[in-house]
Amino acid sequence: MEQVAQMLLRERLVSPELLAFCPALEPAGPSQEARAVPHPSTADGVLALEADLLRLGYVLSAPLRNRLCELSPADLAHVGRALIHGLLARVGGHVEHVPLFRGFPDTVPADTLEFYVRRVFTVLLQRPEQPCVLCGKVATVRPVSPCAHLVCRACWDGSDFSACPICHGRIDPADPFLKPAGAGSAEAASGTVRVPDRFTLLGLCDDPDAWARDTLTALLSRRGAPRAEDRTAITTLIGCFWPRSAEWLPDRIPARESRAIALAAVVQRGWFEPLARHIDSATDALRLLWTLMGGDPGLRGRPPRRTGIPRPIRRAILAALDRLSLPYLVEDLLRYGEAWKRMAEVLHPHEFHRRYPDAALAFAVVRGTPLERGTPMADALLARAAAYPEVLYLKGGRLRARTFAGRVEAVLRSDPAQALALLARRPGELLRRTADLARRVPAAALADAVRAAAPRVSPAVLIATLGRMRTPPGGTRMFLPRGGAARLWVEPDTRAALPGAAVAAVSVALAEELLRRASALAPVERALIDEELADLLAPIAERSAATSLVRLPRGSVRRIPHGNRIRLFLHWVQPEGVQVDLDLSVALFDDRWRFIGLCDYTNLRLARSAAVHSGDLTSAPGPLGASEFVDLDVPALRTIGGRYAVPVVFSYTGVPFDLLDRGFAGFMETPKGLFDPLAVRQRFDLTGSAKIYVPFVADVRSRTLRWADLTVTAFGRFHNVARHGERLARIASAVEEAFGRGAHVTLWEVARWHAAARAKEVVVRHRDGTATRYVRGPHEDAAAFAVRIGNRSGGEDVRSLDEGDCVADFAALLRDDAPVADGAEVYALHPERLDPAKVRFLDALDLVSRLAPAGASVASA
CATH class of the missing domain: 3.40.50 (Rossmann fold)
Structure with missing residues (x-):
């Protein structure tokens, strides 16, 4: 069983639940090897499992099939259920999808306004023990549970509705209003079995320990920021293979977020030695603290709730900070000043000012601690600060710092050549400012500086710099602060063009360095x-990328599937005690980004059948949750003058996605039935503190879609296309311009x-x-x-x-x-x-x- 579980992990199905099955699959012992013929029921079970996998588009390799045949019937059933569930989870088929209109798309009302008026009319005029205000029938009006809305059983079809027809909130599954569903849509009634046109091969992991070691080493050796699924994999592998995994940590973990995740996993198990080896900046320590408190190691989103840290971990972190060079330590703490002020209340650095004087001094600068001579701590810290007159100075009884960034900005305005020499001390900063320096310093000098600095800079920074240098100004600039999860904005690009000589010289230097490394x-x-x-596009930083079935770097283009009908889907489960109303919407624009129409809860049908919405569910209690769908007819969208279709997921009630118990979305190509796992072409998770998510921008004229993966924070509640339509047009058009032009x-x-x-x-x-x-x-x-x-x-x-x-x-x-x-x-x-x-x-x-x-x-x- 362990081998199958590890295979699932290798297929990116990382889950502690799957690893819990591991004891059932120990290597075959002598008694098992002597069994030449598998048990008949096991053989039948393997055949049944293969049939189920084929319907999902998977086949077993010969070694994996042979290993499954060695299991007992009970273990095979256990493995089979886990395998099927895990594979379905990849595409979103592991949950029951029940839209508001169970007969979607056939039973969706043609007139959304009339449907809305009927609901409002019922709410305002319907009274208990009175005839129905819509049809006049007697004894057909009953309240539904738990919302208690008065619903006429004759006017509202309980076999089609899966929720209260008045408020669209989920109701008690045992409520008599919810009659057993009929045949549903014509697709579901046909009973057609979809034959896969492509199969995925499932292999066997012969040595789980070796695989886990190699996988963990590979994840921790990457220099790019880890994706969400990679962060989960690091934590899972260290925890499930502890203490053996302690020996698998590489001597150097280049990606700082991966470093924080690994360090958090080991210090929570009482091993502090890696801190001395892996913490080489104050921000490393901050990432570790945030991770220990359940926050994002990328320091994005809301600060984590401040929790107590055991005293041994506090001392180990302060010792690591104290070993750093004081000028760099002070500057690093000031970079995240507010966060460090919060963490100081957890670390209590001044309690240890004798043991860790540099750490205590740096915190005194960040917190603006009054230092009055005559007290032991103030005298000790001021004496230590006197050794760094170029960096620290006393003003108003508090220590202040001169930062590197401040010195660069000051000299850049007066002497760009001197600024270039100063930036050469920090290669990463030099490369990030290369485009600006190209307008200020001679091309040859800049190219020489870049060529000297490039060998010490990560490939992501080199590639980003190369793209910026080659992309001409003009069009629209799009800013994605901290991965695009907050205050995304766009503006026209009015910058002057870069000198051609500088572009050519720097581009050659960067390409030569990347080719040298490849060699x-x-x-x-x-x-x-x-x-x-x-x-x-080449991925530069994927720390904020949504976990998805097909991993597309932001800005990449793919062909829209060949079928004329695309079905978008959304599923979520709200946390207990919190009502969460997500809305799946589509906004349609013409080739000049003028608004054409929308399909959402306010307009269930666009141009009759160009786009059809499955109905608005306003709550999603577990375990069922809620699902919404939108069918898009690509030729029909073109016929009504549409060019760009922009799908959006809104949190109508203003609850951030990261509070959901479960949330994901995606799209299918010409599905058979309501939800067809074989038809899923993309599935992605809803995560982060955002309340609006734009997965892609579809050009229905050229039948291409550009992967946007944009999460956008919004204030307040009641978010929908009507409120954010103009903003959506700006964001979507900026995606097309920012990624569609230039030389990325x-x-x-x-x-x-x-x-x-x-x-x-x-x-x-x-x-x-x-x-x-x-x-x-x-x-x-x-x-x-x-x-x-x-x-x-x-x-x-x-x-x-x-x-x-x-x-x-x-x-x-x-x-x-x-x-x-x-x-x-x-x-x-x-x-x-x-x-x-x-x-x-x-x-x-x-x-x-x-x-x-x-x-x-x-x-x-």
């Missing part, structure tokens, strides 16, 4: 890369760097399905090879990728339908048919993070 990786004989990867670094370019620097031979699959082979020349360097591949020069046509001489050792693909060698490194956006036991999967963040410099002190993103 240091293990060489391969043959690489296979997909030209369609040009539609996917794409996954195609990153894959080309890998291929040109590491492979002797590169095969490129083009958008039309043809392929070209490029062979590196005897004296051709990586930069020239990469340019030749990008320019499509000097290659030979490949007749078929199925031929043996096209099998790749490194592949970056959109689809998994190309030949790769056993043990190959493979990135595939859709990797369903590749055996995870035979290839080494990479994701988009791996392609970027593997370009990090080895063994250097790196300025991270």
